[in-house]
Amino acid sequence: MNLRLINIKQLGGVHPLNTKALRGKALDQFPLIENAFLTLRNGKIEEFGPMSECPQDETPTQDLTGRCILPAFVDSHSHLVYAGTREQEFNLRLKGASYEEIAAAGGGILNSAGRVAATTQDEMQRQSSLRLNRLIANGTGTLEIKSGYGLDAENELKMLRTIKALNETSHATLVPTFLAAHALPSWAKTKGMNDATYTKYMLDACLPTIKAEGLAQFLDGFIERDYFKLTALEHLIEASAANDLPLKIHINQFYDIGGIQMAVKAGALSVDHLEVMTQEALKSLHGSDTIATLLPSCSYFLGIPYAPARQLIEEDTLVALATDYNPGSSPGGNMQLVCNMACAKMKMTPAEALNAATLNGSAALNLSHRKGSIAIGKDADILITKEIPSLEYICYDFGTNHIEQTLLAGLPS
Ligand code: NIG
Ligand code: FE
DSSP: OOEEEEEEEEEEOOOOTTOOOOOGGGGGOOOEEEEEEEEEETTEEEEEEEGGGOOOSSSOEEEOTTEEEEEOEEEOOBOOOOSSOOHHHHHHHHTTOOHHHHHHTTOTHHHHHHHHHTSOHHHHHHHHHHHHHHHHHTTEEEEEEEOOSOOSHHHHHHHHHHHHHHHHHOSSEEEEEEEEESOOOHHHHHTTOOHHHHHHHHHHHHHHHHHHHTOOSEEEEEEOTTSBOHHHHHHHHHHHHHHTOOBEEEESSSOOOSHHHHHHHTTOSEEEEOOSOOHHHHHHHTTOSOEEEEOHHHHHHHTOOOOOHHHHHHTTOEEEEOOOBBTTTBOOOOHHHHHHHHHHHHOOOHHHHHHHTTHHHHHTTTOTTTSSSOOTTSBOOEEEEEEOSOTTHHHHSOSSOOEEEEEETTEEO
16 A cells, blocks of 8 residues: 655654664664654655655645654563463462562462463454554554463463464564473473473473474573573573574563673573663663663553663663553553653663564564664655644643544554
8 A cells, every 4th residue: 555644743763764763862862853744655665855855746635733653662571472361360469469479479470371272273362453453553563472471381382383373463573482491381390390491391391383484583581580590591691592592681670690791691582661770781782782661561560669760761771662562561462651650760861762562572582673763665664643832842731631533554453
């Protein structure tokens, strides 16, 4: 479909095509064109500029007077595929139980794993597609989705096949990650496995099929004092190199056990969470190409500290924002709200938040050549706002959907 959008109040996120990701002061620049046009052709961005330069030809036009455009959000960390929900645990937490206590009592990730095991792939896909459609309506165009609620080979593969099937039926771009080490299941404990031997077992058991069926692009693990420790991380690092699956690692959510330094040294694509940081962990990220993916809605929902976004940005660390959408620690996947939280709670500027939620998110998926900014030749994944005063307004007026329409590959979605 070919379409020219005209009289755009603000066309934002206009970065040169070869800009991979933004750091330091550059993150605070969200270049935009006032009173702009944008031409989409065959699923790609063909041309854009000020209305004074708008071509006059046969291309169908849509008048967007009063409305703004920015690249569709790139949510680079989610657990969108799962079965059932965990609002009962939310109730327990409100009565004083901690996330970790609930997990230790067999709730949390293990609770979701039981539900995944008891649910067919078709039903899990149906439940997940309802969530996905809500996210698209809120401006998400690209979404990373992790496995990790399977906890045995059969169910991890079932989750990854669900992501693949969902991707085939959606206009959104879904990027699958094999979350090999999320929680130690009771069957593994019975067999005498520990966090490290279980991780090794899961990698060996799943990776051949994952490679054969093309089920994952990245590898992940929950590196944490009470979950998977540094030997497990070593196994993930080895498997990442051997299978050409870059690492995206859950790390420093509750404790610092020195994993960030190891992950950065191993060239991890991203380290995600970072609510609890030490000077050594911060230092290892200075100027590195590993992206710090921050998840403020998890901090909000669990009542844990927010990641030190200001310090990370000022020390030239690459920062991306994502939702962590999952049934336990962040049962919401709205990137507009994440941008608001990044500003209100982590003191990021609206420009920083919008860049971190688009271009830097695409870099955290190795997709910045195709997604995350308005540049000629990139995928025509854009969001059209309702009538709002400015793009910054999205980060300010929280709790309502400012998106009128999300176009993915140039098509209404
Ligand atoms: O990213 N931290 C580990 N995993 C998820 C939460 C999983 C759950 O509670 O279901 C997270 O927060
Ligand atoms: Fe997560």
